[in-house]
Ligand SMILES: CSC[C@H]1O[C@@H](n2cnc3c(O)ncnc32)[C@H](O)[C@@H]1O
């Protein structure tokens with residue numbers, strides 16, 4: 203049978219079932235989908251590929267899913283370090299965004315972010331930022347998969363003057379682009395409980411149900427957020443969202459470092475997804491998400507980098523290692539979050555959080571060919587007793603050699619195929635100059 207691509211590799215780590223490692227196997231791709239995962243010899247006997255890829259030192263994994271980021275903020279990488287969340291936002295990031303965020307900022311920031319993510323094996327990202335229409339158009343150019351948040355906030359920005367305009371512009375983006383690309387979907391993205399009023403949240407709840415869109419929100423990020431909620435609303439933010447009937451599998455709650463035992467039970471009972479952003483939580487000193495307890499409770503926990511301005515990279519492979527190590531010390535248990543589970547968080551769990559578990563997140567027949575190849579033949583990976591533990595505890599994103607999304611190659615031997623690195627770097631220089639000369643005084 204003629205097929206588009208046959209990728210023969212030293213190892214294949216399908217992620218489903220969790221922990222499985224297949225040796226000397228091949229992934230067969232046709233019309234953008236996986237039609238076979240089988241021993242190389244059998245694959246070559248059954249299929250005549252138009253493109254044969256032989257990767258004798260590599261592991262094939264499902265493309266990583268960055269379940270929470272603000273991609274365009276990559277232009278603000280390193281702008282304001284060593285600050286707690288609200289100081290960082292109110293006195294540094296938001297003033298810069300008011301001054302500089304524009305269509306060109308979001309275009310250039312997204313291109314830089316996608317170049318970095320593709321080179322790190324990320325094939326799908328869940329975004330929350332201004333000018334979602336620009337993000338969608340750049341995602342289409344790059345060939346990545348993305349869930350793009352239609353943001354809502356009470357505060358005025360260059361993109362919208364207030365809730366009504368956030369809704370009108372967001373709905374216009376949805377109408378214009380909803381059918382633009384099969385790899386792009388939209389969600390509602392109310393920024394956070396402390397910046398979105400009950401009436402606006404209620405309108406999101408209604409529209410999300412009518413439009414069958416998920417909801418993506420920063421939630422329980424800091425103790426200060428909890429205190430402010432109790433002072434303003436008399437309840438903790440999660441309880442407020444429960445009263446507004448938000449809790450369910452369509453809700454993706456980001457950070458969740460401040461959780462009581464009862465709230466963990468509520469999350470499990472209602473199927474709310476959690477996105478864990480360990481490096482952002484640590485860099486802003488926000489707290490520790492009790493990941494091991496959430497997983498034990500059966501809660502879907504995905505992984506996110508947050509924006510590069512509070513990380514400061516978009517390295518989900520590094521985030522996976524951080525999550526695995528941090529979970530152990532937070533739980534006081536070296537067996538917490540084993541490597542295979544951390545890999546699931548960075549792939550299939552992210553797919554689940556975005557409602558895409560039928561499409562991506564594992565290497566299975568019928569799923570989209572969203573695949574990353576990792577070269578594990580470096581001296582730094584030897585002796586290679588266990589490919590999954592190597593992937594999580596010793597490999598780096600710089601070993602990602604090739605990436606496919608829906609069978610389209612976005613990275614070939616570490617070279618981007620859909621984005622122009624030189625052009626992206628040239629635009630970075632312009633933004634470096636703009637943002638560094640215009641930094642508000644601390
Ligand atoms: C409304 S667009 C997104 C908005 O969120 C800001 N942001 C970036 N990182 C965080 C975070 O960790 N918690 C809360 N808000 C964050 C970003 O600067 C934009 O203004």
Ligand SMILES: [Zn+2]
Pocket residue numbers: 270271272420456508509
């Ligand atoms: Zn965020």
